[in-house]
Amino acid sequence: MADLTSNFLGISSPNPFWLASAPPTDKAYNVERAFEAGWGGVVWKTLGSEGPPVVNVNGPRYGAIYGHDRHLIGLNNIELITDRDLYVNLKEITEVKKRWPDRAIIVSLMVPCEEESWKAILPLVEETGADGIELNFGCPHGMSERGMGAAVGQVPEYIQMVTEWCKKYYSKPVIVKLTPNITDVRYPARAAKNGGADAVSLINTINSIVEVDLDNFAPVPTIDGKGSHGGYCGPAVKPIAMNMVSEIARDQETAGLPISGIGGITTWRDAAEFISLGCGNVQVCTAAMTYGFKVVQEMITGLSDWMDEKGIKSIDEFVGRAVPNVTDWKYLNLNYVTKAKINQDLCIECGRCYIACEDTSHQAITNMLDGKRHFEVIDEECVGCNLCVNVCPVDDCITMEAIDGTDPRTGKPVDPEYANWTTHPNNPSAKTEAAE
Numbered sequence: 001m002a003d004l005t006s007n008f009l010g011i012s013s014p015n016p017f018w019l020a021s022a023p024p025t026d027k028a029y030n031v032e033r034a035f036e037a038g039w040g041g042v043v044w045k046t047l048g049s050e051g052p053p054v055v056n057v058n059g060p061r062y063g064a065i066y067g068h069d070r071h072l073i074g075l076n077n078i079e080l081i082t083d084r085d086l087y088v089n090l091k092e093i094t095e096v097k098k099r100w101p102d103r104a105i106i107v108s109l110m111v112p113c114e115e116e117s118w119k120a121i122l123p124l125v126e127e128t129g130a131d132g133i134e135l136n137f138g139c140p141h142g143m144s145e146r147g148m149g150a151a152v153g154q155v156p157e158y159i160q161m162v163t164e165w166c167k168k169y170y171s172k173p174v175i176v177k178l179t180p181n182i183t184d185v186r187y188p189a190r191a192a193k194n195g196g197a198d199a200v201s202l203i204n205t206i207n208s209i210v211e212v213d214l215d216n217f218a219p220v221p222t223i224d225g226k227g228s229h230g231g232y233c234g235p236a237v238k239p240i241a242m243n244m245v246s247e248i249a250r251d252q253e254t255a256g257l258p259i260s261g262i263g264g265i266t267t268w269r270d271a272a273e274f275i276s277l278g279c280g281n282v283q284v285c286t287a288a289m290t291y292g293f294k295v296v297q298e299m300i301t302g303l304s305d306w307m308d309e310k311g312i313k314s315i316d317e318f319v320g321r322a323v324p325n326v327t328d329w330k331y332l333n334l335n336y337v338t339k340a341k342i343n344q345d346l347c348i349e350c351g352r353c354y355i356a357c358e359d360t361s362h363q364a365i366t367n368m369l370d371g372k373r374h375f376e377v378i379d380e381e382c383v384g385c386n387l388c389v390n391v392c393p394v395d396d397c398i399t400m401e402a403i404d405g406t407d408p409r410t411g412k413p414v415d416p417e418y419a420n421w422t423t424h425p426n427n428p429s430a431k432t433e434a435a436e
């Protein structure tokens, strides 16, 4: 059986599934129930400085985007960091770590961007016996207005400076949690590395307004007639998170920097995708908030079964396996030609592929044959764009098939050799290069 043991930054946990810093990890009661359910580790809900705790709104703090059947695909929140007393949290962390020595406990932190504030809190965290810290440079609402969270994460110099302070006053691993609310995630990741971070984790939530109430014309969630932007997470953000993860994994300057992947992870498959893009482990929030702690059990058995099927013995064996296959558009093989193919036995004749291709693609699907509904691809018109596959409601009914010989659309032979845009005759730069 596959070994799911994770050794992220030398922190051992029985599996690579950690709960992300959020309501599921806000107190000992939650964390211990999560461990009982099987979670390998947690990042404790973000702690702030000593003093009166932050205050949350007393009205709705969540909004959501739904798919069919009210299936939750995106969650928006305006919650702040923990609103519980610092010392209560530290005491609980100490006790839980003692009771669960085989699970990872990371303490998430967000204090003012001043060396004294970090110097004050880090020894207190060190005393808890927790395995490491995560710097919350990502919270996009409330705290950022006070110069913390995303306000730090958006300025690489601040990231580097605070990370350096943490490495100075804390002896265990320091993970820098990045905000996606920036233009190019490689810059904050590089800053974290330059500051001495042991790893980065991403993504925190994305700035969002998920709904406007059209009766009172205010964003949802609405607090006494007003709303503010929140942080978006859940399955909808997974593609954005995976792209950012892959950018860091591919970047020469950060290649090899351990990554903890976060964003929309709901199933073992999501986790496996993040790991193959370079993550040493993964963190989950929305899936636990939607389905409860036991969702981890499907993740564990699913990942283990898949690894067995593939003959993969350990997590480390497939970390980053997909990274070499992520490339820039200009390196894609322009001689690779595909055509859509409809399996007539599976087709339910709904006509979606026809409408999509006829109205917005290349008029490459028939809708009638001998006066009857019939959907078939016209190879002479098909550019292989995949849109029909994406809109067809039946799994595997339309497949994309690579062709050789002559392309009926262009009438030209399909060149079996790899060739990309950098050498294509239509590329003005390629011509310049060739002329030089």
Ligand SMILES: Cc1cc2nc3c(=O)[nH]c(=O)nc-3n(C[C@H](O)[C@H](O)[C@H](O)COP(=O)(O)O)c2cc1C
Pocket: 020, 021, 022, 023, 045, 046, 075, 077, 079, 080, 081, 082, 108, 136, 138, 139, 177, 203, 204, 205, 232, 233, 234, 235, 237, 262, 263, 264, 265, 283, 284, 285, 286, 287
């Ligand atoms: C209600 C809520 C509160 C959160 N609070 C924190 C927090 O205190 N610190 C933090 O670093 N991230 C916080 N997050 C962000 C999550 O840790 C995670 O980065 C984000 O939700 C993306 O993961 P997901 O798609 O699995 O939910 C919070 C998320 C939610 C939904």
Ligand code: SF4
Pocket: 339, 340, 356, 357, 361, 362, 363, 364, 365, 377, 378, 381, 382, 383, 384, 385, 386, 387, 388, 389
């Ligand atoms: S792959 Fe694109 S062009 Fe070809 S049939 Fe489908 S939608 Fe039309």
Ligand code: SF4
Pocket: 342, 346, 347, 348, 349, 350, 351, 352, 353, 354, 375, 391, 392, 393, 394, 397, 398
């Ligand atoms: S979308 Fe799929 S099921 Fe519907 S007509 Fe096209 S091939 Fe058939």
